[in-house]
Amino acid sequence: MNVTHLECALCGLRHEANVLQNLCITCGKPLLVRYDLDKAAETLTRGSMATRESSLWRYREVLPVVDEANIVSLGEGWTPLFKTDRLAATLAVDLDLYIKDEGQNPTQSFKARGMTAAISMAKELGVKKLAVPSAGNAAGAMAAYAAMAGMEANIFMPADTPRANIVECEQTGANVTLVDGLITDCGAIVAKRKEAEGWFDVSTLKEPYRVEGKKTMGYELAEQFAWTLPDLIMYPTGGGTGLIGMWKAFDEMQQIGWIGSKRPRMVSVQSETCARSCEHSTPANVSQTNSKMLRPSPPAFVFQRRSAISSSSTPSEHRVEPLFLLPTPSLWQP
Ligand SMILES: Cc1ncc(COP(=O)(O)O)c(C=O)c1O
Ligand SMILES: [Zn+2]
Numbered sequence: 001m002n003v004t005h006l007e008c009a010l011c012g013l014r015h016e017a018n019v020l021q022n023l024c025i026t027c028g029k030p031l032l033v034r035y036d037l038d039k040a041a042e043t044l045t046r047g048s049m050a051t052r053e054s055s056l057w058r059y060r061e062v063l064p065v066v067d068e069a070n071i072v073s074l075g076e077g078w079t080p081l082f083k084t085d086r087l088a089a090t091l092a093v094d095l096d097l098y099i100k101d102e103g104q105n106p107t108q109s110f111k112a113r114g115m116t117a118a119i120s121m122a123k124e125l126g127v128k129k130l131a132v133p134s135a136g137n138a139a140g141a142m143a144a145y146a147a148m149a150g151m152e153a154n155i156f157m158p159a160d161t162p163r164a165n166i167v168e169c170e171q172t173g174a175n176v177t178l179v180d181g182l183i184t185d186c187g188a189i190v191a192k193r194k195e196a197e198g199w200f201d202v203s204t205l206k207e208p209y210r211v212e213g214k215k216t217m218g219y220e221l222a223e224q225f226a227w228t229l230p231d232l233i234m235y236p237t238g239g240g241t242g243l244i245g246m247w248k249a250f251d252e253m254q255q256i257g258w259i260g261s262k263r264p265r266m267v268s269v270q271s272e273t274c275a276r277s278c279e280h281s282t283p284a285n286v287s288q289t290n291s292k293m294l295r296p297s298p299p300a301f302v303f304q305r306r307s308a309i310s311s312s313s314t315p316s317e318h319r320v321e322p323l324f325l326l327p328t329p330s331l332w333q334p
Contacts, residue, residue: 002040003064006031006208017064020125022206031208032248035062037255044256049223054078056113056216062252063117064212070124072149074106076116077216081224098230100217107168110217111141114210114241118202119145121209128152131199133186135238136165142202143174154199156186204239211245218249222259229264237268 006015008024009032015021021031040061052058056077065071081098088097102110115138122130131154132142139155146153153174157166158181169176179186187203194201204210222229229250235243243266253259 001066002035002037002061003066004034004036007034008032018066018125020122020127020200021208022201030205030211033064033208033212035252037062037252041256046227046258056116056213056220059216059219062219062256063216064209065117065120065124067124070120071116072120072123072145073116074112074144074148076105076112076213078220079104079110081221100221102217107137107141107144109137109141110214110242111138112145113213113216114138114204115141115145115202115213117213118207118209119149119151122151122200122202123149127200129197129199130154130202131190131194131197132156132202133183133190134161134165135183136161138204139174139176140165140168143169143172146174147172154190154197156189158182158186204241205244211241211248213245214242215245215249215252217242218246219253221246222249222253227258229259229262232265232267234267234269237270240268243268 003017006017006021007013008015008027008029010029011024011027013024013026015025015031017033023029024031044059044061049058055073055075057063057071057073058078079101081100084097084099088095091097105112119130119142129152130142130146132138133156134142136157139157139161143153143155153169153172155169155174155176156179157169157176159178161178166176166178177189179189190199190201190203193199201207202210221233233246235246237243247263247266250259250263254261
């Protein structure tokens, strides 16, 4: 309702918000949604939050969708934070450690955040058929939200995707194709077929709205920590949408007046075997990672993650810890 336009993340070119868009029409980079934040701030006040709904749509003023009737929601977001003292005690430094339990989202992952925004906007802009390449969780979320919206869902996943993800897509009525290859191969199939099939491509960072849903993790953290942000956020990174989204949320919240200029240090946690978020490299052999969900996206999108990471750390901290290992104490020290 307060959206002014879409803006290319690289060249800054302005794009219209009320028509379907994928990437920048001149440079092919992702588009970000821009809002009239002064107008948003008139009603999106700290004081107003107490009585709002327990979903990410509580931040309605800084989310897209003009007509509320187009919102496709399964109650996503506003997930709890758990203080994990026993885990913290196993570390060599004294710290308050929290886990934000994104597994409590519909379809059990924070992919639901991105999909509620993307599919609501697809509905508003008249889309009937969607397509997505996915490592599993995005597919499950897309299938559920497409079913809720009454849209056709076409999903392409690597053949070794966990069975649970495949079954949830099939059970919600999606057309599922298993591909003998990586998520990048799945993305290539979507890109090749989408025009002839009339599919709208909701690949990570190839449409403007999944970032908007995921940015609400940043808004929630500020609200849950009483309008402060943690010193450090460790984020399990795949395509990097959540990382980019949280960084965007911090900037928006500063303009709205919710927080100051201090930013958390962002630690992007990736599988050892995939291309690092902070480097312009081609994905290496990614078939060995423990988590099937954290496999890399095409390096074309790396520049944005890099700007979030490099604004929050020095080059020597552009390090990526092996998946699920906790960071070394030096990372936690100021
Ligand atoms: C459980 C889980 N965590 C993290 C990620 C990474 O998400 P993002 O694309 O925001 O980096 C994914 C998927 O890629 C996931 O399924
Ligand atoms: Zn551009």
